[in-house]
Amino acid sequence: MSGAASAESEPAETARALRRLFLTLFLRGRTSRGLRRSSAPRSIGVKLFWTLAVYTFVGCSAFAFWERSLFVLSASLHAMTFLFLGMFVAASGGEVLFNEQEAEILLHRPVAPRSLLWAKIRVLVEVSLWLAAALNLGAFIAGVAMPAGSWLFLISHAVSVTLEALFCTGCVVVVYQLCLRWFGRERLNGLMTAAQVLVAISLTLGGQVVPQLIARYGGKFELSTDSWWVSFLPPLWFASLDDAVAGGGSLGSWALAGLGVLATAGLLALAFGRLARDYEQGLQSLSEAQPAPRHGRARRRWFDLLVQHPPLSWWLRDSVVRASFLLTAAYLVRDRELKLRVYPGLAPILAMPILVLLRGSREHGAGFAVAFSGAFLGLVPSLALGTVRYSQHWQASDVFRAAPLVGPAQLCHGARRAVMVVFTVPVLCVFLALVLLANAAVADLMLLLPGLLLLPLQSLYPCLTGEAVPLSMPSEEAKAAARGYKMVGVMLVSFLVCALGLWARSGGWFWWLVAGEVVVVAVLYVLLRAVAARVRWPSME
């Protein structure tokens, strides 16, 4: 089949057309339903511009290594590049490489699957290089101008960053293809979702927590190409290339650089050579009906049991609220697209209290850290509700409008309760464990109370505008929407209340504050629920 239309016999126009197609799809998304034609390209351009601007800003941290060696500068930048590119390629790889609708559109065209694979890899590498270039802009300047710098760094760093982008992409392609070969198509989605979520959470947590750990335990180990452990860290292979060409040029640097080049070449040969044959088979099997996940039923039973027994059965007496709860909970544990947006999005919220607990117990006392953690808890429902409203299956939410519901209030309540049960309770348990691990006194735990008491209000807030209707907006709009300022408002309120808690404890009137907060929250809760109940369906136009 592939012999008839081999990659070699295809004209260059085909390759260009495929590249243009996948680049457009990647930037614009697979479905732009719901986006206005006039605003879609602009929002993509603006989003890309700000992404590159943020990457450039983050990359300016290179100047912090002004007085250090070229290897240390390069190692830190390559580590950061590896983190960001790894996250990007891991998150985008599945959608780009194995799209379910693609088989029906492209597999009957006179294009070899290998050409499709090449075009996709090219797009992934191309976008990775844009990001890498933005992230390393500061490094290029610092590497030339710093005392230990050299103009050769411009060339070596460009080569090493390109190699690193190829390495990241190759890793992801190989992992996908191995999963396909070893576990089959039916388990690929589940495996890759779990892997992507874990990678994204680990990278986000690691990226924020590890520098703090290094700062805390700094000076106990030294970064050098002579250390045995550096050969296990891929970013340091590429940093060694910079050191070999533009820095010290020790034998160890050349050896590590050689290891990086060989590993990249090997990965690419594996991805595009041996395993590429499986790609066609993988693409074909995508269009076949996929078996149900084996765990689907067990999870359903677990949810059913939960909602049938107290306390949830008391809390979910209304049938519409219960239906919305079950729908939202099912998507939060099953839907690949939603999981990839929700869980990594929560990682920074989890990371911040960890950082504060790491520092707080030493610098400000555990009380501050505990109160700060409580403030972050308030962000969990708002963030999750803001994400849950977007889905690829948003058109199915027409049933909500066709159903005899006065407005979206009951659906919003179901979604916010699902978010509270599936997210907030587990996050609270993690916080409590962290607080105890940070050697906080049990008495300090009461400082979580001001933040906890705010949770009902914080989760109700998105319902006031009917924005918490689950799965009702196209997921493409999630990329274009500017929702940050609302989160800032939620954060400010949380921090203000938690700061009050700290002040009240030092002033000896903490329990008076808690009592007052209970009364205010109860009154506001009743009022806000009444406001939410009056919300009507916004116009479909």
Place this chain on the structure above:
Amino acid sequence: MISVQKLSKRFGAQTAVNELSFEVPAGQIVGFLGPNGAGKSTTLKMLTGMLEPSSGTANICGFDLRRQPIEVKRHVGFVPESGAVFESLTGLEYLEMIAALYGIPKQVAEPRIRQFIAFFDLAFDTLTEKLLGAYSKGMRRKVVITAGLLHNPPVVFFDEPLDGLDANAAVGFKALIQTLAREGKTILYSSHILDVVERVCDRVIIIDKGRLLLDGAPDALVAENGAGTLERLFTELTGGAELEQRAAEFAKTFLP
């Protein structure tokens, strides 16, 4: 049962539905026809309370669409053309959710769901085990039809309901809606498959550019206009008469 009075919908400067008026008595199956972009789906969305009319109103089962939209929704079933479902739910979970939205208790909903499953030859295991994303187009369509009829509405709107159904299921479905109509349900049936409309419907309404063009029994309309078939009448009314000639000329461009 359905009384539409000067119903209009404007999107900015564009008028999708223009002062549409018609009446449908109980127990009638009415074919709702029109070329692409004629305003059929917009009309159905307004009649199901999903889209607010710009002007005019409708009365369904004695309830005013503008003043009592919730009562209208309670008495109306809708099978949309898109066939969109929440693909990360199983079929049973989806139908139970729909039942809950209409306030149907679980003990009432489950036997009703089983009746539909039996009618559509769906395996109960499939409904409980497979996520909707893994269903074939036909199976998904059966679930969507079930979802539209689950609350036993007196008025049902179908938008291209046969799309994706196999021949046997389509035959069964046509028999089902005829039986439902005999038992007093009112059905508005929007489709592009004109021979099915001709066979199933007691009456057809043809609209174009948001305006009513013709309204009457298919046989009578065909005879009155001397068109021979409903398809011929439809193409003549909606400007498709010259299509055959254009198609023949276009096909010649492929000849060697």
